[in-house]
Amino acid sequence: MYRYDQHDHLIIKERIAQYRDQVRRRLADELTEEEFLPLRLQNGLYMQRHAYMLRIAVPYGMLSSDQLRKFAFIAKNFDKGYGHFTTRQNIQFNWITLEQTPEILEHLASVEMHAIQTSGNCMRNITSDEFAGVAPDEIIDTRPYAEILRQWTTFHPEFAYLPRKFKIAINGSKEDRAAIAVHDIGLTVVYNASGEVGFQVMVGGGMGRTPILGSVIREFLPWQHVITYLEAILRIYNEYGRRDNKYKARIKILVKALGAEQFARQVEEEWADLKDGPGTVTEAEFNRIAAYFTSPQYQNLSEQDSDYLSHLAQNKAFSNWVRRNVKPHKVAGYRSVLLSLKKPGVPPGDATAEQMEFIAGLADQYSFGELRITHEQNLVLADVRLTDLYPLWEAAKAQGLATPNIGLLTDMICCPGGDFCSLANAKSIPIALEITERFDNLDYLHDIGELELNISGCINACGHHHVGNIGILGVDKDGSEWYQVSIGGAQGINSAIGKIIGPSFAAAQMPEVIERLIKVYLAQRFEDEKFIETVQRIGINPFKEFVYATPISDTVLQGEDEYV
Amino acid sequence: MSEIIKDGQVVSDEWVVFNLSPDQQPNDVEIPEGNVIVPLQVWKSQHALLSVRNNVGVWLASDERAEELAADVAALKVVAIHFPKFSDGRGYSIAYNLRSRLGYQGELRAIGDVLRDQLFYMQRVGFNAFATRADRNIHDAVKGLSDFSTSYQASIDQKSPLFRRVERRAA
Numbered sequence: 001m002y003r004y005d006q007h008d009h010l011i012i013k014e015r016i017a018q019y020r021d022q023v024r025r026r027l028a029d030e031l032t033e034e035e036f037l038p039l040r041l042q043n044g045l046y047m048q049r050h051a052y053m054l055r056i057a058v059p060y061g062m063l064s065s066d067q068l069r070k071f072a073f074i075a076k077n078f079d080k081g082y083g084h085f086t087t088r089q090n091i092q093f094n095w096i097t098l099e100q101t102p103e104i105l106e107h108l109a110s111v112e113m114h115a116i117q118t119s120g121n122c123m124r125n126i127t128s129d130e131f132a133g134v135a136p137d138e139i140i141d142t143r144p145y146a147e148i149l150r151q152w153t154t155f156h157p158e159f160a161y162l163p164r165k166f167k168i169a170i171n172g173s174k175e176d177r178a179a180i181a182v183h184d185i186g187l188t189v190v191y192n193a194s195g196e197v198g199f200q201v202m203v204g205g206g207m208g209r210t211p212i213l214g215s216v217i218r219e220f221l222p223w224q225h226v227i228t229y230l231e232a233i234l235r236i237y238n239e240y241g242r243r244d245n246k247y248k249a250r251i252k253i254l255v256k257a258l259g260a261e262q263f264a265r266q267v268e269e270e271w272a273d274l275k276d277g278p279g280t281v282t283e284a285e286f287n288r289i290a291a292y293f294t295s296p297q298y299q300n301l302s303e304q305d306s307d308y309l310s311h312l313a314q315n316k317a318f319s320n321w322v323r324r325n326v327k328p329h330k331v332a333g334y335r336s337v338l339l340s341l342k343k344p345g346v347p348p349g350d351a352t353a354e355q356m357e358f359i360a361g362l363a364d365q366y367s368f369g370e371l372r373i374t375h376e377q378n379l380v381l382a383d384v385r386l387t388d389l390y391p392l393w394e395a396a397k398a399q400g401l402a403t404p405n406i407g408l409l410t411d412m413i414c415c416p417g418g419d420f421c422s423l424a425n426a427k428s429i430p431i432a433l434e435i436t437e438r439f440d441n442l443d444y445l446h447d448i449g450e451l452e453l454n455i456s457g458c459i460n461a462c463g464h465h466h467v468g469n470i471g472i473l474g475v476d477k478d479g480s481e482w483y484q485v486s487i488g489g490a491q492g493i494n495s496a497i498g499k500i501i502g503p504s505f506a507a508a509q510m511p512e513v514i515e516r517l518i519k520v521y522l523a524q525r526f527e528d529e530k531f532i533e534t535v536q537r538i539g540i541n542p543f544k545e546f547v548y549a550t551p552i553s554d555t556v557l558q559g560e561d562e563y564v
Numbered sequence: 565m566s567e568i569i570k571d572g573q574v575v576s577d578e579w580v581v582f583n584l585s586p587d588q589q590p591n592d593v594e595i596p597e598g599n600v601i602v603p604l605q606v607w608k609s610q611h612a613l614l615s616v617r618n619n620v621g622v623w624l625a626s627d628e629r630a631e632e633l634a635a636d637v638a639a640l641k642v643v644a645i646h647f648p649k650f651s652d653g654r655g656y657s658i659a660y661n662l663r664s665r666l667g668y669q670g671e672l673r674a675i676g677d678v679l680r681d682q683l684f685y686m687q688r689v690g691f692n693a694f695a696t697r698a699d700r701n702i703h704d705a706v707k708g709l710s711d712f713s714t715s716y717q718a719s720i721d722q723k724s725p726l727f728r729r730v731e732r733r734a735a
Contacts, residue, residue, distance in 0.1 A: 285727040
């Protein structure tokens with residue numbers, strides 16, 4: 001993975017000094033809260049319901065075991081012993097005090113990490129495929145490009161006060177695991193007909209109040225031009241993006257207002273005199289950065305192993321886990337392993353300090369000391385030998401990290417919701433926990449098969465509810481919490497925005513609502529048909545009719561009533 | 565006389581920023597004698613009169629474009645860009661366009677809600693003068709210009725990105 005040189009270290013060191021002084025001036029009242037707000041946001045510090053939340057950048061989701069140990073250290077010493085992995089491949093800590101943030105940044109810097117631009121109206125941390133470099137369906141490794149863009153976006157002087165936040169994602173595989181269609185800019189690294197590398201450029205995707213998939217504005221941009229072309233997009237957005245209404249300020253609204261073709265023309269015009277300028281990426285710079293992303297020292301292994309096969313045949317729990325949580329690898333005899341952070345009874349994406357330390361140990365022992373964070377809020381050990389799968393499973397299981405539910409209904413994406421976030425209309429974690437409890441039978445869960453269930457506590461859609469096969473959105477009605485349900489959303493290369501099935505529900509009704517949706521699917525599905533495919537084939541009406549056919553109790557049984 | 569930051573120093577301000585009041589019209593408002601920075605609309609509608617004076621600068625609002633001054637940049641000594649709120653970032657792109665696209669060489673001044681913590685970025689996109697907010701200590705604000713000693717990307721102050729300026733090697 002990328003390592004800092006003296007220049008990266010210097011920039012981070014100067015940043016800490018700058019931020020430390022900003023905190024001092026805020027505490028001395030030399031800065032008003034209004035003035036301090038964007039400064040701390042651009043350092044990932046966000047005021048929540050109970051305390052400050054600090055969001056730390058994990059560039060394109062890649063992490064070393066030492067960095068993960070540092071998160072454990074921060075969780076233990078500055079928080080309540082746990083952290084929350086986010087849908088943008090970052091980590092956030094929920095119980096931080098302002099005075100301690102400069103010190104936390106010092107600790108992060110010691111492992112080449114920071115919290116720069118993880119919030120605020122600026123270019124955010126760049127996200128990518130969690131299987132970059134190891135996926136069998138990968139066409140081009142995205143990581144060197146993601147790092148080039150990380151450096152370009154960091155402290156960009158012209159684009160620090162944009163109309164609204166700005167998110168860039170990069171994919172380089174046949175499948176799209178980076179959800180590029182719902183980003184402000186979605187890049188796909190591709191080969192053109194003559195075998196040259198470049199990007200297909202998509203702009204204007206997003207979720208929130210106006211969910212919309214991005215539009216392709218350029219089919220092929222030679223890779224050398226990625227910085228200057230993005231500069232052109234950002235300048236147009238900075239100049240013409242709406243600033244009068246924060247709900248209409250994202251680039252998607254501008255692209256929609258102008259039309260994608262007109263927007264593309266303006267970008268080309270803006271780009272004309274930037275093209276081939278100093279921002280053009282050199283071969284030497286690409287090579288320097290790409291050298292950090294070479295493959296680890298893989299062994300020459302057989303694609304089969306008799307011990308592994310016999311465990312698989314004899315141990316159903318192990319084979320269930322392999323089926324769901326183990327992914328193919330481009331190198332023979334290796335696999336990628338997903339450690340599920342979606343254990344029943346635990347908020348999705350949360351990990352304790354002890355778990356983090358333990359996972360760091362697993363990474364050192366089994367996967368070259370590296371990890372990745374997925375936007376579905378799980379962790380990946382990307383380079384595990386086939387022969388190590390069984391001992392790894394046993395170890396992970398003992399720490400509650402081997403729930404065999406990757407891609408299943410209980411592998412939900414869920415925002416922190418009303419328990420933490422001051423923007424939320426409704427709680428999301430308790431809904432996730434109750435649904436998980438309802439679907440605690442693993443055989444049933446595996447029979448239902450692949451299903452993305454996403455929950456957001458408000459219209460900002462941090463839980464990606466629009467692209468969930470089942471999406472749940474917390475809404476406020478007369479001061480109480482209600483949940484709107486949509487189905488048919490999808491992420492990946494066939495991205496789609498879900499459709500709302502009808503009036504919203506009370507929290508206590510939600511497990512039954514999901515149960516009814518599943519019943520319709522099970523009754524209607526063809527063999528091997530996934531939930532999303534059934535929805536696409538029969539439409540939302542059969543689901544809607546069944547869910548609303550008879551009343552669903554909205555009272556939670558209290559105390560001994562529960563046993564009646 | 566009030567003070568501004570110019571080329572890294574606190575100096576007395578030799579210019580007056582002229583604002584139109586709601587009852588004044590750009591084409592017939594009387595512009596005072598002496599060094600004065602007028603709104604773009606006034607500059608455009610009294611161009612013949614003002615452009616020969618040699619002591620008139622122009623200020624742009626955040627929704628106005630640098631290209632409006634394309635014919636004038638060679639002669640202008642001062643152009644100012646107004647920040648209605650420090651969080652309104654349009655002025656950074658206006659500055660970039662003035663310096664880079666139009667080749668403006670004179671004083672480029674940030675006016676309005678101009679605060680210490682934005683000065684470093686403003687300086688990078690081509691501002692060399694800052695009329696910081698009057699209720700803040702201007703000598704403190706100067707420190708904002710030196711928050712960082714290097715930057716990754718190219719802009720106006722550094723025409724080349726870091727990867728073209730230095731030889732970067734693994735740590």
